[in-house]
């Protein structure tokens with residue numbers, strides 16, 4: 001196994017100019033595939049509220065749900081650093097509550113660090129979590145948990161005042177001990193200025209090419225939803241098409257009686273006469289050694 005990625009690896013990547021590759025994951029199967037594909041960081045994002053749970057925002061996601069998904073992802077990941085997102089209202093009330101909830105993502109969910117949205121107003125909270133030895137990733141710009149305050153999912157920092165505020169927030173988070181920063185939905189010029197002003201890495205989503213790394217929601221990059229195509233998303237696959245085709249082929253074979261065929265059916269090992277039935281099961285050769293073994297549990301890392 002390649003060395004596990006840590007927050008120190010990520011800082012070093014910035015120093016040597018190696019781009020950080022981060023992607024969201026919500027379960028062990030995806031975590032395993034994405035980890036093997038070369039992800040440096042797997043973010044168990046509260047975006048799961050939208051892409052997994054079907055809500056129209058991230059606001060309904062709970063701590064228990066985040067812990068559950070974090071634990072699944074950490075079981076699937078080997079090399080990648082796993083970041084657990086702190087859901088809405090898990091850190092806003094008080095630094096004490098924030099520390100307790102961040103602790104759950106680490107101790108119960110197995111995350112290596114946590115992420116929270118917000119700027120200088122959360123500097124004390126970041127400090128408190130870091131003091132508890134839990135690394136914190138910040139998140140600035142378009143912060144989905146503030147959708148009502150922002151008046152929608154709109155690009156942030158386009159004008160001078162907003163841009164200055166976001167830059168100040170970035171500096172405050174670094175000062176408070178954040179080890180990295182997600183920049184979401186900001187102009188690329190602002191992302192470049194912030195990236196050049198910080199010693200900690202920036203990871204962009206809709207923030208242009210100058211960030212130290214990039215993150216996308218895995219369902220978006222895989223093309224799971226043909227109806228969701230914001231400007232910042234590039235689809236690297238058409239999984240919606242592939243899944244539709246594969247599932248359609250399965251349904252067609254079931255309807256035709258073509259599946260399951262002999263190759264996908266089990267045979268009894270003895271001349272079996274069923275007591276409750278007059279039907280005699282035809283003689284069959286006993287299975288060869290190992291022939292009838294079931295495959296691995298679906299999705300379990302092998």
Ligand code: KIV
Pocket residue numbers: 024043044045046047048085139182184205215216217
């Ligand atoms: O929840 C999430 O997936 C995120 C990323 C979009 C950065 O916060």
